[in-house]
Amino acid sequence: MMHISIYLNILIASAELTLSVPTPEQKSTSDSPPLLLVSFDGFRADYLKKYSFPNLEKFFADGVLVHELTNVFTTKTFPNHYSLVTGLYAESHGMVASIMYDSASKKHFSIQNDSDPFWWNEATPIWVSVEESGFKAASAMWPGTDVKIQNHPLNYTFDYNYRVTFQERLGNLTQWMIADKTVKFASLYWEEPDRSGHLYGPENSTAMSHVLKEVDNYIGFLVKHLFDVGLWEKINVIITSDHGMAQCSKERLIKLDECINSSSYTLVDMSPLTAIVPLENISEVYKNLSSCNSHMKVYLKGNLPDRLHYKHNDRIQPVLLLADEGWTIVKNGTLPRLGDHGYDNTLPSMHPFLAAHGPAFRKDYKMSSFNSVDLYPLMCHLLGIPPKPNNGSFAHVRCVLVNEQCGELALAVGVVLGVLILLTTFSCLFWLMKNRNVSSPRPFARLQLDDDADDEPLLE
Numbered sequence: 001m002m003h004i005s006i007y008l009n010i011l012i013a014s015a016e017l018t019l020s021v022p023t024p025e026q027k028s029t030s031d032s033p034p035l036l037l038v039s040f041d042g043f044r045a046d047y048l049k050k051y052s053f054p055n056l057e058k059f060f061a062d063g064v065l066v067h068e069l070t071n072v073f074t075t076k077t078f079p080n081h082y083s084l085v086t087g088l089y090a091e092s093h094g095m096v097a098s099i100m101y102d103s104a105s106k107k108h109f110s111i112q113n114d115s116d117p118f119w120w121n122e123a124t125p126i127w128v129s130v131e132e133s134g135f136k137a138a139s140a141m142w143p144g145t146d147v148k149i150q151n152h153p154l155n156y157t158f159d160y161n162y163r164v165t166f167q168e169r170l171g172n173l174t175q176w177m178i179a180d181k182t183v184k185f186a187s188l189y190w191e192e193p194d195r196s197g198h199l200y201g202p203e204n205s206t207a208m209s210h211v212l213k214e215v216d217n218y219i220g221f222l223v224k225h226l227f228d229v230g231l232w233e234k235i236n237v238i239i240t241s242d243h244g245m246a247q248c249s250k251e252r253l254i255k256l257d258e259c260i261n262s263s264s265y266t267l268v269d270m271s272p273l274t275a276i277v278p279l280e281n282i283s284e285v286y287k288n289l290s291s292c293n294s295h296m297k298v299y300l301k302g303n304l305p306d307r308l309h310y311k312h313n314d315r316i317q318p319v320l321l322l323a324d325e326g327w328t329i330v331k332n333g334t335l336p337r338l339g340d341h342g343y344d345n346t347l348p349s350m351h352p353f354l355a356a357h358g359p360a361f362r363k364d365y366k367m368s369s370f371n372s373v374d375l376y377p378l379m380c381h382l383l384g385i386p387p388k389p390n391n392g393s394f395a396h397v398r399c400v401l402v403n404e405q406c407g408e409l410a411l412a413v414g415v416v417l418g419v420l421i422l423l424t425t426f427s428c429l430f431w432l433m434k435n436r437n438v439s440s441p442r443p444f445a446r447l448q449l450d451d452d453a454d455d456e457p458l459l460e
């Protein structure tokens, strides 16, 4: 059996050699191409199936498409934009909602009042890490980039102003990237299709097809502009979003005034995740709300399901009401919006998509999904900067990169095992034939007919 085991050892050694092909060294920041991260707010993943996107399709045909991202709870704009750039769940980065109240400092936060670093300082966004690594970051309206987070203002940014056109936002970014080669990370935020999704509802196909065509034209403009200024194929580009959008209806209203006295609580944030501070008897408030409507789940802060990662932060209020998909919680009155988001992050209607293109990415590569917190370690890898502690996983996303062994690895394992089995079979046959010729003129007859001690030498 000696030569068989030698064969096996050689084969196993070669298999190990094939399987342990190291992934290429992570590049240092100076070698890495710049990265442009673009978010179209409220771009629900399945818009891609229902509407036509000729420019976006061209973009990912030559790159990567991830059909759905599982985003973080609550599926609102600020929590999710901060998760994309920190890799953290909302309870960990502290941007737990788009409207917040901190009871210790008595501070209030809203989209119109978002510039106090206090709200952002619990996490380090990637643009701060890029600048800490000695490079520059630029931004056009990405939430938080006009705030002095961790005492770190960005030079290449401008104050939020929704009137600044998409073309101006992009034009400024590319100008900065071309003029200053140390700009390694740029982020761009655009308000649509979120605004139209709220206004008309995602099921209004006439209105949505109009705005989604506009969004697709911006993507066409982006590609052409990058080509014209010589950045196309030179930089990595990621296009994604923060959340999706659900259709609401006046038939699906939950009126709190019908269940509870409005003087017994303070309302911090409204539908679909309603944050409540009971003023006197918390258990009474909880009890009244619990029996209010079967389409609204009521939680004491500590009782939210672990999978939501939404309890360990002082900015999360003592009582939380979560509406079922498409239901709207109001104090009283009428439906405020035809479309909304902020629902459970396991709902496909809340999920955005992701597409990527550039030298680091595979061509024509599709993935069904990954977690939006996984984008952060991927971006750190692309930029060659060390990631801060985060809730994401580079292993989940590395297959989108051209330099990573993924499908090839599975193929290599299959080929090596196949060759191993074949060679072992041939070796055994060869060894059996050889021994038969030496020790017995009729080995098969003896093997078939007898199993007495005379056969033993054959089996040694």
Ligand SMILES: [Zn+2]
Residues within 6 Å of the ligand: 042, 077, 194, 195, 198, 341
């Ligand atoms: Zn919105």
